[in-house]
Each structure stands twice: as structure tokens, then as C-alpha cells.
Amino acid sequence: MHNTLVIIKKQLKDTLKNKTVLIQFLLFPMLTLIFEHAISIPDMPELFFTKLFSVMYMGMAPLTAAAAIISEEKEKNTLRVLMMANVKPWEYLSGVGIYVWMICMAGAGVMSTSLPASDIPFYLGVMAVGFLISIAAGACVGIFAPNQMVSTSMVMPVMLVLSFAPMLAMFNDKIEKAAGIFYTQQIRLLLNNMTFDGIKPECFVTVAVNAALAVILFFAAFRKKGLE
Amino acid sequence: MIKAVKLCKRFADKEVLSGIDLEINPGMIFGLLGPSGAGKTTLIKIITGQLVFESGEVKVLGKNVSELTGEDKKQIGIMMDNHGMYERMSCIDNLKIFADIYGVPYSKTVEALNAVGLAGSAKKPAMKLSKGMRARLQLARVLMISPKLLFLDEPTSGLDPVTMKYIHKLILDQKANGCTVFLTTHNMEEAAELCDEVALLNEGKIIERAAPDKVCRKYNHRKRIKIHLTTGEDIELEHDQKAGESIMKLMSDGRIETIHSSEPDLETVFIELTGRKLENAEEAEYA
Numbered sequence: 001m002h003n004t005l006v007i008i009k010k011q012l013k014d015t016l017k018n019k020t021v022l023i024q025f026l027l028f029p030m031l032t033l034i035f036e037h038a039i040s041i042p043d044m045p046e047l048f049f050t051k052l053f054s055v056m057y058m059g060m061a062p063l064t065a066a067a068a069i070i071s072e073e074k075e076k077n078t079l080r081v082l083m084m085a086n087v088k089p090w091e092y093l094s095g096v097g098i099y100v101w102m103i104c105m106a107g108a109g110v111m112s113t114s115l116p117a118s119d120i121p122f123y124l125g126v127m128a129v130g131f132l133i134s135i136a137a138g139a140c141v142g143i144f145a146p147n148q149m150v151s152t153s154m155v156m157p158v159m160l161v162l163s164f165a166p167m168l169a170m171f172n173d174k175i176e177k178a179a180g181i182f183y184t185q186q187i188r189l190l191l192n193n194m195t196f197d198g199i200k201p202e203c204f205v206t207v208a209v210n211a212a213l214a215v216i217l218f219f220a221a222f223r224k225k226g227l228e
Numbered sequence: 229m230i231k232a233v234k235l236c237k238r239f240a241d242k243e244v245l246s247g248i249d250l251e252i253n254p255g256m257i258f259g260l261l262g263p264s265g266a267g268k269t270t271l272i273k274i275i276t277g278q279l280v281f282e283s284g285e286v287k288v289l290g291k292n293v294s295e296l297t298g299e300d301k302k303q304i305g306i307m308m309d310n311h312g313m314y315e316r317m318s319c320i321d322n323l324k325i326f327a328d329i330y331g332v333p334y335s336k337t338v339e340a341l342n343a344v345g346l347a348g349s350a351k352k353p354a355m356k357l358s359k360g361m362r363a364r365l366q367l368a369r370v371l372m373i374s375p376k377l378l379f380l381d382e383p384t385s386g387l388d389p390v391t392m393k394y395i396h397k398l399i400l401d402q403k404a405n406g407c408t409v410f411l412t413t414h415n416m417e418e419a420a421e422l423c424d425e426v427a428l429l430n431e432g433k434i435i436e437r438a439a440p441d442k443v444c445r446k447y448n449h450r451k452r453i454k455i456h457l458t459t460g461e462d463i464e465l466e467h468d469q470k471a472g473e474s475i476m477k478l479m480s481d482g483r484i485e486t487i488h489s490s491e492p493d494l495e496t497v498f499i500e501l502t503g504r505k506l507e508n509a510e511e512a513e514y515a
Contacts, residue, residue, distance in 0.1 A: 006328040010314070017316035017353075076312035081369075084276065084306050085329045086298045 003087045007095025008102075011069065015103065021065045025103050028057035029110040036114045045192075050114045052167060055188045057107060058127060059163030062134035063141075064155055065100045070142025071151035089226065097135050104131045119194045129207065130187045134162070136214035143221040183210035229254045229377060229408045230275060235284035237270055237432075244270050246432045248284070252425075257399065257409040259423035259440075261416060261494065263502075266429045268412040269309070272381050275410070276306050289377065302330055305370030309382040315355035319346055319365050322354055323372055330373045340372035344398060360391035367398060378402055378409045384418060396422055416494035420444075426494065430502045440494055447500060448491035456486040464490070 015022060035049035045051075070093075073079035082092060108127040112120045137158065145151035165179035166188040179185040186203045193199065232250040236243065244267045252258045260268050273279040275286055277293045286293045289300055296304075313322050323337035341347045344364035349357065357365060363383065370378060380399065384392040399409055399422055413419055419426050420440040427437040436443055451467040455478065465471035478484050492500070 003329060006325065009328065010325050013321060014314065014316060076315065077310050078312045078314060080278075080308075081311050081313075081326075082329070084278065084301075085326060086301045087329060 001091075003091040004095040004098065007082075007087070007092055008099045011096065011099040021068055024061045024064050025107055028053045028061065029107040032111045032114065047114055050111055051188065051191045054108065054111055054123070054127060054191060055130075055166045055184050056163040057104070057111065058130040058134055058187065059166075059184045060159050061107065062100050062104050062131045063138040063159050063162065065103075066096060066135045066138030067141040067145065067151045067155045068148060069096050069100070070139060071145045071148045074142075074145075075147040089222070093139060093222075097139060100135050100138070101128070101131050115194075122194055123191065126187055126190050129211075130183060133183050133207075133211045133214050136211070136218045137162075140214065140218045140221045143218070143225050181206060183207045186210075229289065230258075230410065231285075231287040232271075232275070233285045235271075235274065235281055235286060237267075237274060237279070237281045244432050245274070245281070248432075248434055250427065250434070252408060252410060254408050255403065255406055256424040257403050257411060257422050259419040259426040260410070260412045260429055261414065261419050261426055261498065262412075262429035263414055267432045268429055269381055271429070272306075272308070272379055272410065272412055276304065276379055277301075302373065303376040304379070305373055305375030305377070306379045307366050307370045307381065307383060308379075309385055311366060313354045313362065313365060313369075316353055318351045318353055319357070319368075320350040322365065323369060326369055327372060332373055336372045336374075337368075340368040343371060343401075344368040345394065360387050363387055363391065363395065367395060371398065371402065374405075375402075375407060378407050380409065380411045382413055383411065384413070384415065392418070416498065420494055428494075428498055428501060430498075435501050436497065443497055444491045444493060447497045448489075452490040454488045454490055455484055457483050458485050459483070 015025075032050050032053045035053070036047070039049070070079075073082070079092070083089070105124065105128060108124055108131075112123050115123055138155065141151055141154045141158070145154055162182055162184045165175065165182055166185045169176035169179040169185055169188075176185075180202075183206060186206045189203060190196070190199060230250065230252040232248050235245055235248040235250075237245040248271065260271065262268050270279065274281050275288060275293065277288075277296060288296060289303065291300065314325070317325075319341060320337055323340060324334060326332075327334055327337050338347070338350075341350050344367055346361060346364055346368060349361065354362065354365065367380075367383065378399075383399070384395050387395070396418070399411070403409060409422075411419070411422065423440055425438065426440050426443065427434045428443075429435070436446075438446070453465045453467065453471060453475070455463050455465065455475070457463065457478070465474060475484075475487070
């Protein structure tokens with residue numbers, strides 16, 4: 001646990017200096033604040049930008065950040081130094097995971113400021129679960145990719161599908177059906193209602209299957225590649 | 229401190245280490261010499277527990293390498309040629325990360341930066357350091373933990389002579405503090421200057437092992453004395469009584485500018501040994 005805290009501390013120190021990752025963390029919370037306050041279109045659903053950008057944030061930031069951090073450490077050989085300093089792989093991965101999750105939750109906290117106070121716990125709870133799935137998927141890519149370039153190539157299509165499918169689903173029924181297999185789309189539905197009432201069981205099953213798949217892939221990648 | 233018995237390692241079909249026997253006593257600087265691809269880094273990785281091996285036995289700090297605990301590993305400093313650092317972070321922050329991991333007080337990070345001459349660059353991001361400064365920062369990272377056992381893989385590779393000398397001094401300081409140093413290098417001069425004992429590794433086998441001057445004396449086949457005269461003439465004499473008389477005469481006449489014995493340096497010994505081996509291999513192939 002001590003080493004996990006050291007990794008979190010290290011990542012926090014690096015946050016302001018790592019512009020690639022910082023942009024990922026700040027982009028959607030800032031866009032949400034700006035759009036919610038600056039744009040008002042008649043008949044636009046309430047809190048449209050908050051809900052839309054929240055799902056996009058969930059599909060992008062944790063995925064790319066986790067993959068970028070792990071693959072960079074592999075590429076620069078700092079991960080090997082940590083391993084030789086007796087930092088266990090699980091300590092490192094949990095440190096990175098907790099860090100990304102905390103920062104994303106802070107971002108979600110900023111995005112939630114537009115919501116009614118009564119919806120905030122539900123919103124943050126749902127976002128927390130979504131972030132965890134995205135972090136597992138991002139870590140999976142980070143473990144598998146030997147360097148940042150490969151990591152970016154691998155993460156880009158996954159990120160685009162997960163974050164844009166829910167948005168495109170709003171305009172096209174066929175895409176909506178197809179997007180239904182992704183947890184981001186199911187979470188968008190949950191955020192639209194801001195309640196579990198009236199939600200079909202398939203929603204929870206889809207999120208659970210996505211989570212299980214991310215975890216299985218994560219362990220498979222770790223077993224195959226380790227942190228070498 | 230380190231003991232390897234009949235250590236073998238292969239990658240796919242290629243045997244990279246063949247029956248390595250090694251014993252390194254506490255407090256000595258041991259140099260493992262060999263060209264690129266000889267197996268030096270593989271051996272260091274096995275001894276530090278980064279690689280598994282097929283057969284043999286490796287003991288470090290009196291324990292099998294696979295049984296080393298976290299506390300044992302805290303006594304071992306490892307500086308590998310390709311080890312990175314956190315580029316965006318300052319020198320001091322790079323050290324603080326490892327001070328946290330090893331449970332070392334932050335005052336040690338400042339001491340370590342002072343020791344390697346980087347105190348003035350403490351706030352500088354690692355990405356802005358020159359190659360020599362990076363090497364010194366890497367060294368600071370391992371020295372900070374006051375290791376009992378220090379592994380240095382090509383610590384001065386590609387560095388300028390001034391930085392090289394600086395690092396040599398730091399290594400000798402560690403020895404003076406009772407640290408055992410395991411050094412790999414292909415710089416034979418460096419090995420001769422620093423090491424109490426060297427092993428020459430070629431194609432996965434240790435082909436010679438002793439103190440550097442002993443190795444050089446052992447392969448002094450020519451046993452000749454080279455003299456450069458004040459007239460500019462160079463002469464070579466045998467190691468015998470007659471040569472002694474000639475030297476006495478030249479000296480008394482004041483005609484000697486420089487005088488050297490002809491024992492080979494480590495590099496010459498290595499070339500001789502590996503050259504013989506290649507010849508033998510060719511002979512075996514054609515036999």
C-alpha cells in the first residue's frame with residue numbers, strides 16, 4: 001500500500017507537467033462549464049451538454065490517461081526501475097488506476113456543478129463506475145503496448161467508439177441499437193433519467209458484461225505481457 | 229557477497245551464458261569485461277533477479293536470488309545502462325520518488341545530489357540534463373540508498389573523460405565505504421583503474437579471471453623492455469641479464485628518455501584470448 005501511495009504522489013506531481021494527459025483531464029469539464037453557461041437553444045433538453053460531455057469524458061480521459069501513463073513508463077524504462085526498487089506490479093497499477101480515477105472524479109465533480117444537488121450523488125456514482133471500466137480498458141492497452149506510439153494507435157479507435165457512439169446514437173436509430181452494447185451508451189441512458197427507476201435490466205447487464213470484459217482483458221494482457 | 233555456480237542461460241536456441249562460476253567477496257570492485265553481446269547485461273540481470281535462468285545456482289547476500297526479500301533488495305543499488313528517469317520532473321523530485329519507496333529521508337537526496345555534483349541543478353527537469361549529468365543523476369539515485377551491493381552496467385558508456393573521472397571517483401568512494409561493486413564495462417582502461425578483480429566474458433563463458441595486473445602479467449609472453457632514447461631512437465631489449473647491463477649503461481650515459489616494460493594491457497589480453505578461441509573454433513570446424 002505504501003508504494004501505491006508513492007505512485008499516486010508521483011503522478012500528482014507530474015499532472016501539471018504532463019500536458020498531454022492534463023488536456024484530457026481538463027477538456028470536457030471546461031467545455032461543459034462553458035457550453036452550459038454560454039449556449040442556450042430553445043427546446044434543447046435540460047443539461048444537454050453536461051450529460052453528453054460526461055459520457056464522452058468517461059470514454060476518453062481515463063482510457064487515454066491510463067494507457068499513456070503506463071506505456072510512457074515502459075518506453076522510458078522508468079517502470080523497470082520501479083520494479084527493481086521492489087514496487088510490485090499490482091502496487092504500480094493500482095497507484096495509476098486510483099490516481100486516474102481520482103482526477104476524473106474531480107473532473108466529474110466540476111461537471112456536476114450544473115446539476116441539481118439531489119442528482120449529484122447519483123451522477124457521481126454512475127460516473128465512478130464508468131471511469132473504473134475505462135481505466136481497466138486503458139490499463140489493458142498500456143500493458144499491451146510497448147511504447148506510447150503503439151498505445152495511441154490502439155487506444156484511438158476504442159476511445160472514438162466508446163465516446164462518440166452515444167452521441168451519434170441520438171441522431172440515428174441503427175447506431176443507437178449498435179451502441180447499446182457499450183457501457184458508455186447505457187450510462188448515457190442512466191444520466192438522461194438521473195434515476196435507476198424505469199431502467200431496463202439489460203442496461204445493468206450490459207454495464208456488468210463490459211466491466212467483466214475489461215477486467216478479463218486486463219488480466220489476460222497482464223498475464224501475457226506483465227509489465228516488461 | 230555474490231556467488232554463481234555453473235550458471236546457464238539460453239534465449240531460444242542460443243546459449244548466452246554457459247556454466248558461469250563466480251565468487252565476489254565483500255568490499256571489492258569486481259569488473260565483468262567483454263564486448264557487446266558477450267552476456268554481461270544478461271548476467272547482471274540474472275544476479276539482480278530480473279531474469280530467470282535455466283540451470284545453476286546464484287546467491288546474493290547469502291541467499292538464493294529468488295529468495296531475496298524486499299528488505300534485501302533495499303540494500304542493492306542497480307544502475308543499468310538503459311534505465312530511465314522521469315523526464316518532466318526535476319532532479320530532486322526524481323530522487324524523492326525513490327527516497328519515498330526506499331524509506332530514505334529527503335536529506336539523503338540533497339546529499340546524493342551534492343555527491344554527484346548536481347546540487348546546482350536540483351530544480352532542473354531531467355529532460356534538460358546532458359548525458360553526463362543524467363548518468364550522475366542515475367548514480368545519485370542508487371547512491372542515495374547507501375547500498376551494500378552496487379551493480380553498475382556500463383556506467384561511463386559514451387561519457388566525456390571529465391565526467392568519467394568524476395564517476396570513477398564516486399565508485400571508489402563507495403568502495404571506501406565498504407560497498408561491494410559489480411561493474412560491467414567494455415572499457416578496459418576503466419577496469420584496470422577501478423577493479424580489484426576482473427573476469428573476461430566472451431560468448432557466454434568466463435575465459436580469464438584475476439586481478440587486472442595479474443592478468444596482464446600472466447599474458448606477458450614477449451617479456452621485452454621498450455626504451456625511447458634521447459636521440460629519438462626506440463630500442464627493445466629482452467628480459468635478461470644482458471639487457472640489465474645495457475640499461476645500466478644507457479642510464480649512466482643519460483641517454484634514456486622513457487622506459488617501459490612490454491606487458492600487455494587488458495584489451496590486448498582480451499584480443500589474444502578471444503582470437504585464440506576463434507582460431508580453435510575454426511580448427512575444430514575444419515578438423
